[in-house]
Amino acid sequence: MDSSLLKVFVSVANRKSISLGAEDLGFTQSNVSLRIKQLEKVINYSLFHRTPKGVILTKEGERLYPYAVDIVKKTEEATLQMKNVSHQTILRIGSGQANVAIRLLQFINKLNKKYPNMELELYTNANPQILEQILDYKLDIAFITGNPNHKDLLVLNKFYDDLYLVESKINEAKNCLIGYKKDSSHYKFLEEYTKQKGNLDFKTIFIENYELILGCVKAGMGKAYVSKQIIDKYAYTDDLILTKIPKEPQTHLICRKDYIPMISDYLKKVKLN
Numbered sequence: 665m666d667s668s669l670l671k672v673f674v675s676v677a678n679r680k681s682i683s684l685g686a687e688d689l690g691f692t693q694s695n696v697s698l699r700i701k702q703l704e705k706v707i708n709y710s711l712f713h714r715t716p717k718g719v720i721l722t723k724e725g726e727r728l729y730p731y732a733v734d735i736v737k738k739t740e741e742a743t744l745q746m747k748n749v750s751h752q753t754i755l756r757i758g759s760g761q762a763n764v765a766i767r768l769l770q771f772i773n774k775l776n777k778k779y780p781n782m783e784l785e786l787y788t789n790a791n792p793q794i795l796e797q798i799l800d801y802k803l804d805i806a807f808i809t810g811n812p813n814h815k816d817l818l819v820l821n822k823f824y825d826d827l828y829l830v831e832s833k834i835n836e837a838k839n840c841l842i843g844y845k846k847d848s849s850h851y852k853f854l855e856e857y858t859k860q861k862g863n864l865d866f867k868t869i870f871i872e873n874y875e876l877i878l879g880c881v882k883a884g885m886g887k888a889y890v891s892k893q894i895i896d897k898y899a900y901t902d903d904l905i906l907t908k909i910p911k912e913p914q915t916h917l918i919c920r921k922d923y924i925p926m927i928s929d930y931l932k933k934v935k936l937n
Contacts, residue, residue, distance in 0.1 A: 667739040669703040670732040672696055673711060677729055681718035741801050752926045756785040758794040758806030761844050763915055765874055766825065766893050767936040768807070774934060779927065790847045798918065804925050809849035810913040818924065820931045821917040826892040828906040829854065835884025840867040842877050842888040849913060854889035857909055874898065893937065 676685035676696065686696040704711055711725035721729060755775070759768050772784060787794070787803060795812060797803045805820065827850065831837040841858060843851025846868070858866055869886060871877050878900040881888050889909070895901055919925060 665706060665735075666703075667735055669699050669706070671736045671739075672699040673703055673725075674729070674732050674736050676700060676712070676719060677721055677725065677732075679718075680720060684718075737801060752779065752782050754783045754785065754804075755925060755927070756787065756802070756804045758787045758789070758797055758803040760791055760794065760807065760809055760848065761788060761872070761874075762809065762825070762848070762850055762891060762894070763807040764788055765897070766891050767823065767915075770936055771934070774936075778930060782927075790845050791849045792847055798920060801920070801923060804923065805917060805919045805931065808916050808918055810853075811916055812918060816921055817918050818921045819916045819918055820928060821934065823915040823917070823936055825912065825915055827889055827909070827912045828892060828895070829857075829887060829909050830878070830881050830890055830895065830900075830904045830906055831887045832882050832884045833903055833905055834882065837881070837884055838867075838886050839863065839865060840869055840886030842869045842871060842880055842886040844872055844874070844877065845870055850889045853909075853913055854887075857889075878904070 672685065672689065672691070675688050676682055679685045679688060682696050682700070683693050686693045689696065691699075700711065707724075707728070709724035709728075710722050711728065712719040713722055757768075757771075768786075772786075775782065775784060787797060789797075791808055791810070794803070794806045794808060795814070795817075798806045799814070799816060807823075809825070811819070841851070841854055843854065845851065851870075855868075867886075869880065871880065874890065874894050875898045877888050878890065878895065878898050880886065882900060882903045892906070895904065895906070917931060919928070925931065
């Protein structure tokens with residue numbers, strides 16, 4: 665059974681749409697439809713019911729799906745491993761937004777100088793999504809806030825983030841926590857700290873822009889938990905009250921224990937601000 669046909673099948677099944685599956689794969693809709701028909705011919709079963717809103721799996725399609733996912737995953741993993749058999753040809757990096765702002769560009773510049781022929785792929789999201797990607801072999805390494813404490817993961821390096829609880833010097837802060845995302849690690853840490861202090865009545869605002877977060881804090885709209893590097897980057901140091909919270913989380917550079925990059929020795933020693 666052709667793994668490329670199974671990849672198309674999985675993409676369409678995941679999106680419940682031939683057109684959206686084609687978009688994800690970079691194929692034309694007609695090409696995807698043809699490949700689905702080829703796969704159906706090979707296994708002698710219909711895999712999808714066509715509906716006005718898209719497609720849904722038939723019983724036969726539901727039975728094939730987990731096997732197809734596993735085959736596609738192993739095929740992609742084998743392809744990547746063979747590309748990296750003698751040297752690190754590709755490195756897939758995951759990072760939360762705070763680390764994008766603090767150190768990802770610096771990290772990329774160092775990698776480009778050290779390994780100019782290595783291709784880099786980047787993925788940014790919150791910690792839960794990044795962990796899911798690295799555990800699913802879709803990332804090689806990732807910057808994670810806090811220790812993931814997972815049996816399948818290895819910590820390659822640690823970085824100090826110099827985090828502060830920030831509030832306005834000019835305006836009295838409202839009882840509101842301002843975070844990047846609800847599932848961001850820095851926000852979760854601030855939320856837990858606030859609850860431990862006995863404050864359970866706070867409101868929340870989520871803003872996916874650190875400069876705007878700091879501007880809202882300066883205006884007295886609430887408090888946030890931000891790295892000193894980000895505060896300095898946007899020149900808000902003189903406008904805010906900075907307070908250290910005990911036991912602040914560190915950033916860990918991680919990989920899977922059974923999927924260690926060939927450049928792991930370098931990653932263990934790399935210094936980042």
